[in-house]
Amino acid sequence: TAAVLEKKLEEAKIRHAEVNIIEPFDQIKTGPFSVQPLPVSHSVPDACALLIETKAGRVVHSGDWNLDPNPVVGYRSEAKTFKEAAKKGILAYIGDSTNANVDGRSGSERDVEKGLAEEFKNCPGRIFVTTFSSNVGRLISIARAAQKAGRKTVVVGRSMHSMIGAAYDCQYMKNVPDFIAEDDMDDYPDNKLVIIATGSQGESRAVLPRIARGDFPDISTRTTDTVIFSARAIPGNEIKINEVKNNFSAAGIRVIGPKDTANVIHVSGHPCREEIVEMYQWLRPKIVVPVHGEHTQLQAQADLAQANQIPQIVMPRNGSVIKLAPGQAEIIDHIPTQLLAVDLKRIIPANHLSIVQRRKLQYTGVVHVTVVLDGRGELAAEPKINTIGLIDPDDMAEEQFIGNLHEEIIDILDDMGEDEISDDHFVTEELRIGVRRFVFHFLGIKPAANIHVVRIP
Structure with a gap:
C-alpha cells in the first residue's frame, strides 16, 4: 500500500x-x-x-x-x-x-493460474487478458499460466505498469517470468503472446476498450485473437463492459468471461x-x-x-x-454525503453544474448565434451561426437548415420596434426563444441557445 x-x-x-x-x-x-x-x-x-x-x-x-x-x-x-x-x-x-x-466460498487464486493455463491451450493467436490492475496475485497467475503455455507476457496500460512496479519494489514478483516490453511484441509470433490490458470494467480511456473501438495506436485486432475477462463486473458497469465485448465480437474475436468456460479464470x-x-x-x-x-x-x-x-x-x-x-x-x-467525480485535472461533486450541463448537452445540442448591429439597430454583417450536436454540415439537405435558420433570425430582428432593437437584453431573449422554437419545429430538439449581440457605432 x-x-x-x-x-x-x-x-x-x-x-x-x-x-x-x-x-x-x-x-x-x-x-x-x-x-x-x-x-x-x-x-x-x-x-x-x-x-x-x-x-x-x-x-x-x-x-x-x-x-x-x-x-x-x-x-x-x-x-x-x-x-x-x-x-x-x-x-x-x-x-x-x-x-x-x-x-x-470465493475460491483460491491458485486455481485461477491452473484454469488460465488450460484456457490458453485453446487459443490459436494472441490472448488479451484484462483484470483489475490492483490484483497483483492475478497478474502473477496470468504470467505463470502464460509461461506454462509457452508464451511471453506483455503489460499494456499505465495503471498496470505502476502496480507491477510497486509489486517489484515490495519483492512480490519473485519466481515470476519476466515481462517483455510492448515495443518487442512484433518479435514474437501471435501464438506466443499474452497481453495483459487495463479496462476490465469498460473504462473508456483504458487500453482494452480502446483496442475494441480500434483507436489504440499501437495494437489492432485480428480474428485469431482471444479476449479473456479475468474479472467480474462491478454493479453499474455492465453496459460499458458489454459494449467492449460486443465490439470485439463484431470483429469476429472470441470473448471469454468467467461464466463462459468450465475453467476457473476468476475468483x-x-x-x-x-x-x-x-x-x-x-x-x-x-x-x-x-x-x-x-x-x-x-x-x-x-x-x-x-x-x-x-x-x-x-x-x-x-x-x-x-x-x-x-x-x-x-x-x-x-451526515450528508455525495459522490465525487474525477474531471481530468480536478475532483468535483458528481452533481457539479458543469457535469449537469454537459450531460444535458448530449441530448439537446447547442446553437451559437452572433449578430452585429450598428447604431441604428440594423445588421452590420450577416449573422454568424454555429451548431454543435444538431446537424451534419457535410449533408447538403441538413446544410439548408442553417440557411433557413439564418432567414428566421433576420425575420425576428425585422419584427422588432425601434425601442426593442436598441435593448440588448430584449434582442438576446427574442433571438434565444426564436432560435429554440425554430430548431424544435424542424428537429424536435430544444437546444441550448447562446446569443451574442455586438454593437458598433
Whole structure:
C-alpha cells in the first residue's frame, strides 16, 4: 500500500510527503482508541482488518478479505488471529458484504493460474487478458499460466505498469517470468503472446476498450485473437463492459468471461456466504453492521447474520451515524454525503453544474448565434451561426437548415420596434426563444441557445 501511495504521490508531483508504514499486529493509539491491523487474504496484497479497542468494547472492521487457503501473494486470513481477538469479546463486526448473496466460498487464486493455463491451450493467436490492475496475485497467475503455455507476457496500460512496479519494489514478483516490453511484441509470433490490458470494467480511456473501438495506436485486432475477462463486473458497469465485448465480437474475436468456460479464470477477493459464517463463528459478535456493497448485498448479510443468531443487526446507509454502545445499537444521526467525480485535472461533486450541463448537452445540442448591429439597430454583417450536436454540415439537405435558420433570425430582428432593437437584453431573449422554437419545429430538439449581440457605432 505504501509503495503504491508513493508512486501516486510521485505522479501528482507531491514530494517529501511523510508516509508511515504500519505492520500487522502493531498497536496504534489514536485518541481514546487503540487500533491493531489483522492480516487477511485479498486480491490486493497486504490487506488488513482492524481490531479497534474502545472503552465500550472491541470492534472488528473487516475491510476487504476472503479465506483463500493458499494465496499467490500476501497474507492468509488465519482462524487463530480472529479467535484470539475474540477471547476478550467482540462488541461489533463491521463486515464486507460484496458476496453476501453468493453461496459457497470465493475460491483460491491458485486455481485461477491452473484454469488460465488450460484456457490458453485453446487459443490459436494472441490472448488479451484484462483484470483489475490492483490484483497483483492475478497478474502473477496470468504470467505463470502464460509461461506454462509457452508464451511471453506483455503489460499494456499505465495503471498496470505502476502496480507491477510497486509489486517489484515490495519483492512480490519473485519466481515470476519476466515481462517483455510492448515495443518487442512484433518479435514474437501471435501464438506466443499474452497481453495483459487495463479496462476490465469498460473504462473508456483504458487500453482494452480502446483496442475494441480500434483507436489504440499501437495494437489492432485480428480474428485469431482471444479476449479473456479475468474479472467480474462491478454493479453499474455492465453496459460499458458489454459494449467492449460486443465490439470485439463484431470483429469476429472470441470473448471469454468467467461464466463462459468450465475453467476457473476468476475468483473473488471477497468472502462468500460460507466464509462470512465462518468469520461469525470465530468472532461471535454481539452486533453485525453490513458494509461494502449494494443495498441488496447489505441486506443479504443482514439476513445471514439473523439466520446465525447474531443478537443485533444495524443496516446502514451512506452517511449513517451508528451508536454501538451503551444500550441498543442504532442509527442516531445522518451526515450528508455525495459522490465525487474525477474531471481530468480536478475532483468535483458528481452533481457539479458543469457535469449537469454537459450531460444535458448530449441530448439537446447547442446553437451559437452572433449578430452585429450598428447604431441604428440594423445588421452590420450577416449573422454568424454555429451548431454543435444538431446537424451534419457535410449533408447538403441538413446544410439548408442553417440557411433557413439564418432567414428566421433576420425575420425576428425585422419584427422588432425601434425601442426593442436598441435593448440588448430584449434582442438576446427574442433571438434565444426564436432560435429554440425554430430548431424544435424542424428537429424536435430544444437546444441550448447562446446569443451574442455586438454593437458598433
